[in-house]
Amino acid sequence: IFFSSSAMLDDQGRMKAGIEVFRDATEIKKLEAQKKNLISLFTHDLKAPVAIVGGFVDRLLQEKAGPLTDKQGEYLRAIRKEISRLENYIHSFLDISRIEAGQVELQLEEQPIGPLLTEIVQGFRVPAADKKIHISLDIQDNLPPVKVDSLQFTRVISNLLDNAIKYSAPGKEVRVSAREEGEDLVIEIQDQGPGIAPDQQEHIFDAFYRIPGTRKKAGGSGLGLAAVRAIMEAHGGRAWVESKEGEGSRFKVAVPKQAPPCVQSSR
Numbered sequence: 001i002f003f004s005s006s007a008m009l010d011d012q013g014r015m016k017a018g019i020e021v022f023r024d025a026t027e028i029k030k031l032e033a034q035k036k037n038l039i040s041l042f043t044h045d046l047k048a049p050v051a052i053v054g055g056f057v058d059r060l061l062q063e064k065a066g067p068l069t070d071k072q073g074e075y076l077r078a079i080r081k082e083i084s085r086l087e088n089y090i091h092s093f094l095d096i097s098r099i100e101a102g103q104v105e106l107q108l109e110e111q112p113i114g115p116l117l118t119e120i121v122q123g124f125r126v127p128a129a130d131k132k133i134h135i136s137l138d139i140q141d142n143l144p145p146v147k148v149d150s151l152q153f154t155r156v157i158s159n160l161l162d163n164a165i166k167y168s169a170p171g172k173e174v175r176v177s178a179r180e181e182g183e184d185l186v187i188e189i190q191d192q193g194p195g196i197a198p199d200q201q202e203h204i205f206d207a208f209y210r211i212p213g214t215r216k217k218a219g220g221s222g223l224g225l226a227a228v229r230a231i232m233e234a235h236g237g238r239a240w241v242e243s244k245e246g247e248g249s250r251f252k253v254a255v256p257k258q259a260p261p262c263v264q265s266s267r
């Protein structure tokens with residue numbers, strides 16, 4: 001669509017174009033909310049039939065309908081594996097929808113972030129070493145404690161570490177750090193992986209989005225980063241990426257040092 005500049009500008013300039021852009025953005029947000037709502041309802045409806053199919057496959061596998069030949073067993077186990085994958089997608093997606101809708105009560109506890117990060121990183125040392133990837137951890141001294149839900153926060157850092165390892169070539173390094181930045185405590189997971197092109201950087205936080213071509217290299221659902229963002233926003237925080245193609249990525253999450261009033265502890 002082309003506008004002549006006089007059609008876009010009023011006599012003070014820019015105002016009319018600004019209103020158009022604003023109206024478009026509201027419209028897009030509304031459409032996105034509707035889309036999410038529909039996917040959420042649809043996913044919810046998938047839950048029961050998938051569980052029922054899984055139940056019948058389990059019965060067949062337990063030979064409740066008679067003995068199975070080797071081939072029948074092999075095919076049924078393959079079906080069971082795919083059903084479990086589908087169940088995982090459904091579970092993760094509904095979980096993200098619930099967090100986004102504020103239906104998950106965070107178990108917020110004020111705690112130092114250092115020991116929690118150390119424990120999470122520790123759990124990744126073996127899988128990283130299997131791929132000859134070294135994880136370094138750098139926690140700034142005297143960080144103030146922050147209010148987080150340990151379980152959900154662990155999910156956030158684990159998803160980011162898992163990706164950093166998954167998308168890095170063997171022999172590379174992953175750096176985890178935590179420091180104060182203004183009103184926030186910022187945790188960064190830096191990798192020396194393939195990096196992410198600027199036009200992909202916002203999309204990767206959308207549910208089910210995977211950068212074209214990724215599927216061939218690594219397994220995954222495209223739900224990890226959507227969960228990261230939803231959980232951080234539920235904490236009154238943020239999640240984003242800074243990256244240059246070919247130079248690796250820095251995934252960052254910020255937790256406010258003072259939890260905003262909208263973030264309610266369930267205790």
Ligand code: ADP
Binds near residue numbers: 167204209223
């Ligand atoms: P998944 O890893 O299961 O595909 P995510 O939501 O965690 O889903 O990530 C979405 C997409 O973002 C991935 O498919 C991949 O294309 C890209 N991505 C995520 N983390 C990284 C990373 N550290 N380096 C490069 N690309 C990444």
